[in-house]
Amino acid sequence: MSIDYDGRRFRKAGGGDGVVARYHQQGDLVWADFTGGPVRRGTVNGTVDPEGRLHLAYTLVMTDGAVISGATVNTPEPAPDGRLVLREEWERYGRHTASGVSYLEEVR
Template identity: 35%
Template sequence: MTDEVSLDGRTVVAVENEGGDVGSDTRMTFTQDGTRLSAEYSGGDIAQGYLLGTLVDGEWDVRYVQVDHEGETATGHSVGTVEQLPDGRVRIADEWEWESKPGGGRSLLEEV
């Protein structure tokens, strides 16, 4: 069931990301304690990034901050759904928006 999925210890990559910096070469590794969720990510255009938020009943609400290899920082907000695939991996479908600059989009993240 969706509300029982934990992201603790899982690593995901973007299989789709419209207009964002996270790509298939960006690895995002999660820690989860109850409903609190955090992740550290890097790779591709991103030198270092952090995500912090909640996961309740299969729905996530997170904020993120990152720095690219040129030293530009960016922040944003994302809401989406977390589901477990038949093979046991997780998939996250979300809508995100930058808070530090214009723009937003949708992404699909899957466990590697």
């Protein structure tokens, strides 16, 4: 599954919390910047594999001053309306250690 992420925007599924990420891509290199809701600034950087899975590292600066970092693998799933949904398996490091699964939906 070849997916071009360049210019696509994603938020948490179900309407989100005000955070929207805008993705960029050059070859297999993918990155995004995001702000909104509880995030003052966030970035992800990584690669996309031939199946369209994203392998990313992220950093967040939250509105409460917390700095959070981690890694995620996002697997694309097509939504019935043609948008992409990313199944996000994430892990946080350091003081904010946690892990889980969440979903991001494409914003058009």
